Amino acid sequence: MGKKTPRTAIQRLANDTYSTPIIYIHMESAMQIKDSVALVTGANRGIGRAFVEALLEQGARRIYAAARDLASLDSVVRLDPERIRGLKLDVTRAEDARAAAAQAKDLTLLINNAGVLATGGLTDISVDAVRGNMETNFFGLLNVTTAFVPALERNKGSIVNILTLLSLASMPGVAAYNASKAAGWSLTQSFRADLAKRGIRVHGVFPGAVDTEMARSFQIPKPPAIDVARATLAGVDANEEDIYPDPMSQQVYAAWRADHKAVERQFAAM
Numbered sequence: 001m002g003k004k005t006p007r008t009a010i011q012r013l014a015n016d017t018y019s020t021p022i023i024y025i026h027m028e029s030a031m032q033i034k035d036s037v038a039l040v041t042g043a044n045r046g047i048g049r050a051f052v053e054a055l056l057e058q059g060a061r062r063i064y065a066a067a068r069d070l071a072s073l074d075s076v077v078r079l080d081p082e083r084i085r086g087l088k089l090d091v092t093r094a095e096d097a098r099a100a101a102a103q104a105k106d107l108t109l110l111i112n113n114a115g116v117l118a119t120g121g122l123t124d125i126s127v128d129a130v131r132g133n134m135e136t137n138f139f140g141l142l143n144v145t146t147a148f149v150p151a152l153e154r155n156k157g158s159i160v161n162i163l164t165l166l167s168l169a170s171m172p173g174v175a176a177y178n179a180s181k182a183a184g185w186s187l188t189q190s191f192r193a194d195l196a197k198r199g200i201r202v203h204g205v206f207p208g209a210v211d212t213e214m215a216r217s218f219q220i221p222k223p224p225a226i227d228v229a230r231a232t233l234a235g236v237d238a239n240e241e242d243i244y245p246d247p248m249s250q251q252v253y254a255a256w257r258a259d260h261k262a263v264e265r266q267f268a269a270m
Contacts (some may be wrong), residue, residue: 208248
């Protein structure tokens with residue numbers, strides 16, 4: 001038997017089929033993408049850039065495109081200089097988040113997209129690698145969200161947290177990523193409960209493999225990032241708290257609802 005890697009595991013996952021129907025629970029929301037003022041973290045490439053493009057398509061009034069390196073956003077801002085503003089934001093730095101919030105007081109839609117991924121099992125990688133994933137995928141989410149709560153409360157806004165299908169069940173080859181994103185899922189639920197009484201809606205998004213630079217080596221069918229961004233925004237418009245924006249995530253979520261232990265065992269064997 002060949003050595004198991006994240007690539008072979010995701011290939012196996014893509015080939016499996018699931019049949020349980022998906023049930024979405026909707027709640028009332030005034031959030032509309034058209035005329036919104038949005039901020040996207042990690043907007044310089046991949047799904048983040050796709051969100052900027054999808055927001056432009058759907059009529060967002062203003063988009064704050066945020067990334068650690070302001071120069072990396074030049075081509076993104078050029079998509080529509082009238083509506084897009086670049087912001088320097090390292091999500092691991094609480095002071096950066098506070099500075100960004102001071103510049104985007106009109107925000108109505110926060111998209112927490114920035115993330116990192118370390119490969120390897122927990123006994124194979126350093127504690128620093130695990131800590132790095134937690135700093136961005138968990139504490140980064142915490143830093144940015146808490147900084148923008150005052151504006152979102154004032155503007156009756158919404159938060160969209162980009163998580164992953166692997167928040168539901170862990171794949172050994174990306175153990176630090178799994179753990180940090182599962183923690184992000186728990187944080188999302190905590191914020192949802194806490195912020196609802198302040199008029200802020202919180203959405204969790206659980207994509208499978210997406211056609212980005214991060215997943216380019218996985219030789220399986222992957223939806224384009226723009227399709228995932230569009231499906232996510234449609235879910236926000238439809239008031240879906242938990243959004244599964246692509247076929248793989250929809251199928252696995254259906255199986256997880258039917259028997260989450262079976263999915264856990266399946267992922268653990270990959």
